[in-house]
Amino acid sequence: MKHILMVSLTITLLISGCGTAEENSSGTEKSPESHQHSLNASKAVKSTALLHVNSAGDNISETSKNNSSENENTNKNGSNKEETFLKILTNYNNMFERIKSDVDYDNFNEEYVGYKFKTIKTKEQLYNQFTDIMTTDMAQTIWSGFVKEGDGSLYLIPRDLYPMFNKDNPYTIEKSNEATYKLVQKHKSELHGIFDMEFVFTKLEGQWKINEISFN
Template sequence: MKKLVAILAIIAFLFVMSPNIIHDSSNVSHTLGIQEKTAIAEDTPQRAELNPEAITAEFMNRLKQETDENYKVLKYNRKSELVNELSEISSKKVAEYYVNGLYQEKGGSLYVIPTELPPWFEQGKEFEMSKINEDSYHMSQKVNNDLYGSYEITAGAERINNQWKITFLNVH
């Protein structure tokens, strides 16, 4: 019981006290379609497990794009194309936030705005996990680096159609 109260207190704190939270509640729940109900009834293969290192690394790998010497992105011409790519592993709101902060469209092409990458999870370091329910977790990590100093980053991950997606991020 104490553990449940502590988890609820942490969740409430994150939502109330954090002004820079990025959250997309549009994907919080969904209605099971006929195919999903059938799959559950037939006891199909086990549901995907959350791997916090993999999902956070994949998000950053997709966010960083190869460019030419003028910072022109080689793979995409529009922000919406990159948002669609990121939306495979995050909510659209999270993808748009990062793409809008790091890229600009000029003359029918997409360019990186020359800047540092935002604060992010460090691979190979411990994550704290809080289980909200079977399909929702919060992942947190305390980071200390030369560029940003000390900060804590928290992400929400939700299983949507048996695939994990980052649905909110908070850095403080």
């Protein structure tokens, strides 16, 4: 009986010792001050992480704004060029209207088969009427077949007008380089038939002008 009691006591002491060791090694309770310190450290880490995320987010947002601004500028510049080209082509369509008032339709000259201009005396003077929208060479290409010089005067030969650009029909604008663009439109009319019109715009001395026209 005594032996049994001794064994029981020994087992009880061993169990108590193990419990104390476990409590000291892993189950030791933290003081309120220590627990609060851990919470503060955790909050500081989270705050730093959030600050980093927000900062990165702001940078991305700012980058997006810059990219959007660049895209808007690009679109705006492209749009400005298109508006410029369309304005030039409107003037191209109205070239005949520019000189119409200078033609004396009451005097048809049989020898030169045309109507005499009142103030414009030479072909060069006529070509200069259009140098704000095209090169002199381009004006010559268009108008040389419409006029004839003779007897110190210039005469307008009656004939069908050049093909017109129709802004209501589809067209494309292609960039060749910073100073050259090409506008292409399919022309369709009973007078001229069906073909592609190509207008090449070149920037000369800071001004956009038609430098070439082709009908394919």
